[in-house]
Amino acid sequence: MSATTQRLSGRPAIVTGAASGIGRAIALRLADEGAAVIVSDRQDDAGQETVRLIAARGGRARFVACDVADEASVREMIGRAAVDGLSILVNNAGIPGDSLPADTLDTADWDRVIAVNLRGPFLCCKYAIPHLAAAGHGAIVNIASIFGMVGAHDGAAYCASKGGVIALTQQLAVDLGPRGIRVNAVAPGFIDTDMERRRERMSPQDAARSLASREAAAALQPLGRQAQPSEVAAAVAFLASDDASFATGTILPIDGGCTAHFNAGER
Numbered sequence: 001m002s003a004t005t006q007r008l009s010g011r012p013a014i015v016t017g018a019a020s021g022i023g024r025a026i027a028l029r030l031a032d033e034g035a036a037v038i039v040s041d042r043q044d045d046a047g048q049e050t051v052r053l054i055a056a057r058g059g060r061a062r063f064v065a066c067d068v069a070d071e072a073s074v075r076e077m078i079g080r081a082a083v084d085g086l087s088i089l090v091n092n093a094g095i096p097g098d099s100l101p102a103d104t105l106d107t108a109d110w111d112r113v114i115a116v117n118l119r120g121p122f123l124c125c126k127y128a129i130p131h132l133a134a135a136g137h138g139a140i141v142n143i144a145s146i147f148g149m150v151g152a153h154d155g156a157a158y159c160a161s162k163g164g165v166i167a168l169t170q171q172l173a174v175d176l177g178p179r180g181i182r183v184n185a186v187a188p189g190f191i192d193t194d195m196e197r198r199r200e201r202m203s204p205q206d207a208a209r210s211l212a213s214r215e216a217a218a219a220l221q222p223l224g225r226q227a228q229p230s231e232v233a234a235a236v237a238f239l240a241s242d243d244a245s246f247a248t249g250t251i252l253p254i255d256g257g258c259t260a261h262f263n264a265g266e267r
Contacts, residue, residue, distance in 0.1 A: 004029070004032045004033050004237075005033060006033055006034040007033050007034070007237070007241040007242065007243060008030055008033040008034045008035040008087075008088070008237070008240060008241060009033070009034030009035075010034065010036070011034070011035045011036070011087035011088055011135075011240075012035070012036045012038070012081070012082070012084055012085050012086050012087055012088070013030050013035040013036065013037050013038065013086075013087065013088035013089070013090065013240070014037075014038040014040055014077075014078070014081050014086065014088070014089050014090065014124070014128070015027040015030065015037060015038070015039060015040065015090040015092055016040045016041070016066065016068055016090065016091055016092050016093035016120070016124060017040075017041055017068075017092040017093030017094060018037075018039040018040060018041055018047065018050050018092065019039070019041035019042075019043040019046035019047040019049070019050055020041075020043070020046055020050075020193075021191075021193040021229055022092060022143065022188065022191060022193055022229045022232050022233070023041070023050075023090075023092040023093065024050045024053070024229070025228075025229035025230050025232065025233040026090055026092060026229075026232070026233045026236050026237075027039050027050050027054060027061065028050070028053060028054060028057070028059075028230075028233065029230065029233035029234060029236070029237045030088065030090070030233075030236075030237060030240065031054040031057065031059030031060065031061055032057060032059060033237055033241070035060075035087075035088060035240075036060040036061070036084070037054060037059070037060065037061040037062075038061070038062060038063075038064050038077075038081040039051050039054075039061050039062070039063045039064070040063075040064050040065070040066045040068075040077055040081070040093075041063075041065070041066070041093070042065065042066070042067050044063070044065055047063045047065070048063050050063070051063050064077050064080050064081055065077070068091075068093045068116060068119075068120030068121070068123060068124060069112075069115035069116045069119055069120050069123075071123055074120075074123040074124055074126075074127055075123075075127050078124065078127040078128050078131070079127075082128070082131040085131065085134070085135055086128060086131035086132055086135060086138070087132070087135045087137060087138060087139065088138070088139050088140075088141070088240045089124060089125065089128045089132065089138075089139075089140045089141070090140075090141045090142075090143070090236055090240070091120065091121035091124050091125070091140070091141070091142045091143060091165075092143040093116060093120055094116060094117045094120075094143065094161075094162075095112070095113060095116045095117065096113075096158055097109050097110075097112065097113035097155075097157045097158050098157075099153075099154040099155065100154050101154055101156075102156040105156055105157065109157060110156070110157045113157035113158055113161050114157060114160070114161050114164075116161075117158070117161030117162065117164075117165065118161045118164040118165060118168070121142050121165055121168060122168060125140060125168075125172060128140070129176065129179075129181065132176075132181045133176075133179045133180060133181060135180075136180050137180060137242070138176075138179075138180060138181035138182070139181070139182050139183075139184075139239065139240045139241075139244075140169075140172065140176075140181060140182070140183040140184070141184055141185065141186060141236050141239045141240055142165050142168070142169050142183070142184070142185040142186075143165075143185070143186055143188065143232075143236075144162045144165040144166050144169070144185040144186065144187045144251065145158070145162040145165075145187055145188060146187050146188065146189045146253055146255045146258055146259050147159045147162055148161075148162030148163040148164070148165060148166045148187060149163075149166065149187060149251070149253070149259055150259060162187075165185060166185060166187070166251055169183055169184065169185040169249065169251065170183075170249045170251075173248040173249030174249070176248075177248055182239075182244070182245075182247065182248040183248055183249065184239040184244070184247055184248060184249070184250045184251075184252065185250070185251045185252065186232060186235050186236055186239065186252050186253075186254055187251055187252065187253045187254065187255065187259075188227065188232050188253075188254050188255065189218075189221065189227065189253065189254065189255025189256055189258040189259070190217060190218035190221065190226045190227065190255070190256065190258070191226060191227050191228075191229060191231075191232060192226040192227065192228055192229070193229050218256065220263055221255070221256040221257055221258045221263075222256060222257030222258075222260065222261060223256035223257055224256070225256065226256075227254060227255075227256060231254060232254050235252055235254050239252065
């Protein structure tokens with residue numbers, strides 16, 4: 001286990017989409033801070049690997065499979081996860097969808113992105129809220145995106161879904177504050193990860209071009225680089241902890257300054 005503080009000691013937590021990328025980094029960080037983590041994902045093998053990584057660092061975790069777009073699957077996962085109580089829910093599972101103009105985007109792809117990215121967090125919150133309220137200090141952290149705050153080329157479904165996550169976060173904060181549950185969101189910018197492992201399915205040439213494009217865009221931002229998933233995880237751990245005890249309805253960009261300035265095409 002790393003030398004992080006134990007702010008979350010003894011607190012049961014669920015992290016969805018925790019088999020890889022940002023979700024895995026969040027699960028590791030919460031476990032490092034003492035949380036007992038439910039690693040949830042559709043990918044069994046990769047999810048079990050996250051559990052093994054946590055165990056190797058001295059943390060506690062177990063895997064519970066879940067498709068967040070499926071209500072029965074979410075209900076079962078929350079029920080199994082909350083047997084020993086529930087203090088923290090991190091809604092991280094998400095997909096990018098196809099990058100196409102709205103007039104050529106297949107409606108089925110729109111529906112799939114909204115189902116995973118927006119319906120998923122709603123369903124997880126719906127079934128987790130009674131358990132979080134019983135804990136007396138519940139915290140929900142949703143993973144939104146800067147592209148829920150500003151537009152992105154050919155990103156109609158993704159931007160709409162993440163904008164919805166931001167609105168849902170603020171609405172739930174209003175409803176759930178009196179029940180002792182804080183609800184916040186982190187909005188990542190350019191992060192050094194490959195959502196849905198897109199580049200693995202590309203030719204080496206296309207994958208290299210995709211990565212170079214992201215790195216070039218990140219280089220234009222004030223901090224001039226992509227973030228590591230661990231940097232997003234640190235923000236999530238803060239919002240889940242009592243250090244953020246008076247924060248609710250907050251949307252925290254972790255974006256290297258991307259949304260703080262007008263990008264005129266040069267740094």
